[in-house]
Amino acid sequence: MNFIVPEFIVNLLSTMETRLLYKIHISGRVQGVGFRWSALREARIYQINGVVKNLPDGSVYIEAEGNPEQLALFVDWCRKGPDRSYIESVTVDSFPPVNYTDFRIES
Numbered sequence: 001m002n003f004i005v006p007e008f009i010v011n012l013l014s015t016m017e018t019r020l021l022y023k024i025h026i027s028g029r030v031q032g033v034g035f036r037w038s039a040l041r042e043a044r045i046y047q048i049n050g051v052v053k054n055l056p057d058g059s060v061y062i063e064a065e066g067n068p069e070q071l072a073l074f075v076d077w078c079r080k081g082p083d084r085s086y087i088e089s090v091t092v093d094s095f096p097p098v099n100y101t102d103f104r105i106e107s
Helices: 007-018 035-045 068-080
Strands: 020-029 049-055 060-066 086-095 103-106
Touching: 035 060, 035 068, 035 103, 060 068, 068 086, 068 103, 086 103
Parallel strands: 049 103
Antiparallel strands: 020 060, 020 086, 049 060
């Protein structure tokens, strides 16, 4: 028995397979410089879904979900940050996507 899979399902499955979740930790002068708001703007530009938040140790944590090309551009931006920031280190770990539907700032 042969099954015909509708094209939109094939496209959806293809898109899901190429999506990744990056957990990004940024340290340096990244709080009090507009980093989270700038990350929100950049995430919208690169069509990234996820969350950004300040951590008690003065760093910023981001969960960013998108395709590898979008994520590479977003991580490149994270390595630079907004004008008033100073980035000391950026670590990126890759995970399976959790299907974020938007990008938001958490407190």
